Amino acid sequence: MREMDCIIVGGGLAGLQAAIQLGRYSAHQVLVIDAGEGRSTLCRTYHNILGYPDGVSGQELRAIGRMQAEQTGVIFEQDRIIEAIRVPDEKIRLRGSSGTVYQAKTVLLATGLSDRVPDIPGLKPTLGRTVYVCPDCDGYEIQGRRTILLGAGEAGANMAMTLIERTAELLYINHEQTEISADLHRQMKQAGVRYLEAAVQEVQQIEDGRITGVLTEDGQVYESERGFIAFGGNRVHYELAEQLGAVIADNKHVEANPRSMQAAPQVWIAGDLGLHAEQATVAMGEGSIAAIWIHKELQQIVRK
Template identity: 50%
Template sequence: MRYDCIIVGGGIAGLQAAIQLGRYKHKILVIDSDSGRSNLCRAYHNILGWPDGISGEELRAIGEIQALDLGVEFIRDRVEQIYKENDTFRLFTQEKQTFTADHLLLATGVMDRLPPFPEIYPCLGISVYICPDCDGYEVMNKRTIVLGSGNVGANMALTLKYWTDDLVYINLELKKIDENLKEQLQQKKIEVIEENVEKIVAVGSEFKGVRLAGGDVVNGERGFVALGGNHVKSELAVQLGVEIMDNKHIPVHPRTKMTNVEKVWAAGDVVAHSEQVTIAMGDGSQAAIWIHKSIMKKKRK
C-alpha cells in the first residue's frame, strides 16, 4: 500500500506530525518500535498544561488515540532499510513488511546511555533526571547525586550548581577528569567520589542514593545521569544520503524541517537542537505543514 507520507518513529515529534497530517486528511502511516526514550520518562514537568507532570507513556497513548481518530495508521515494527527509487520511498521492516510512500519523516530520536541498574528506571523523570534544561528545577535545594562519567559528569555537576549547593559527583566509570574541571569542582565545593557503584538505592520511584562497591551508602534526594555517548538514531538517514553532523544529529532547514534530500524531513531529538519535548512537538507540527504543501503540489500535477 502506498502512503502520502510515512513517519518513522512514534514518539512526541512523530505523533505531533501525525496529528497535523491527519487533520489534513492525508494517508499517513506511523511505523514505531515502541522503544523510544519518551517511554522511559515517568514525568515531564515543563510542558504547558501539565503542571503536575505527565509520563511519556501517557502522553504517547493520548497522542496515538488522537491520531487514530483522524485516520492515521500505526504499525508496531522497526524499519531496517529504506531506499528511494525515482519518487518513491520503499521501507523494509524487521517483521519482513514492505511499505511505500511519496514523502518521509524521520522522527527516530535518541536513546540515552543509562547505568546498568534496574532500580533507576521507575525513578526516571520523578527523582532521577537526564536533562538539566528540562529538570534542573526539580533538584532545587535538594541533595543531588550526579551519576556520571569523566568530563561529561563533571560538567553536569557544575551545571546543577545553579540549582543546588548540595552536590556529589560519582565518577561511575572512573574516566579521567580534566584538571581544569577538577579545580572548578573543588572551587564549587562539589564532592567527587571515584568508586564503582554496586546498587542504586530506591524505594519505588523515589531515589534514595547509591551503595558503593566498598559497601558505603551515599544518601541523596535526587539523581542526575550524565554518562555521555547517547545513541542518535540517524542510521536510516544515512541510507538515504541525508547529511548528518559529526555528532550524528541531522541538520534541517530551519523553516521547513526538510533535510538535504528532497521529500525527506526530520523532526524531534534526532535533529540538531536542544532535546526538549516541547521543541519536538513544534518540530513535528512544522514539518507536517511543509509535508502537506509538498503533498498538495504533487496532487495538483
C-alpha cells in the first residue's frame, strides 16, 4: 500500500498546478494518480492562457506540467481510482482499478467532467482547434465568422443565444432532433439564429483540423469556418467526493469553501468538479489555492 501526505486524483490542469505548488514546499510526499483522460487531453489549442498568444495544446501543457512537478519530487502513477473511504488514524484510503491501494493524510480531487460528444466522424480531431465547447474561453474565436453549432435540444438552443452575440452567421443544427420550447424557438428566430433539425453524418475538415463544414444525412453540405458543440448531459465525476462526505449540488458539481477549496475534512477539490466557470485558467488557480491550504493542514498535522 502506498502511503503519502497528499494524493491528487486527476492529472489535468487543476491537478498539475496543485502538484507544482505542493511540490515546491519541499516538505510533503505527493502522488498524482491520473487515468490519462479528461478535457485537457482533447483540446488541441487553448487560446486564452497567459503566455501562449498563439495557443497551446492540452497535451503539451500536461507534459510540461508533469515535468515541472516531477522536478520538485512529485510522483505520478497511471490508474483510475474507483473507491475512496475513511480509515482509522484520520487517513483516506483509495482503491484503483489496477487493484493498488493508496493511503494519504489529505486528498485533492481534480476529477473534472466529461463532455458528451457524439461519435460523429471528423468531430474529435477539430475540438479545441476550430470547434469549441466554452463560449467564455473561445467565443472570441468565432467573432464575425461563419459558425455551425452542433447540439441537442435546449442545451444547443441556449448556447445559440449566447453565440449569436459573437457572429450573425450562426447555424444551429439540432443533431439529435430533441425538443425545444416554443419560447426558445421564438428567441432564436428573433435573434437571427438559423435553425435546422438534421442528423450530422460527418464534420468536414482540412488536414490541420480546421472545420470546413458539415455533411448531413440527407446529403446536404453546410459550409463553416468555425464550430461549437452543446449536447448537454455532461458527466461530472463526483462519486469519490460523495464517498468522502462532500456536499453534491443538484447539478452533480461539488460544493466547497470558496476561500480554501475544501469540500470535506481532509478533502479538497479543484477544477471542473466544482461549482464555477469551467475554464482552464480558473482550474489552475483553484489548484494552487487548494494546495496552499493542504500545506497548512499538513503543517498542523506535523505539529500535533
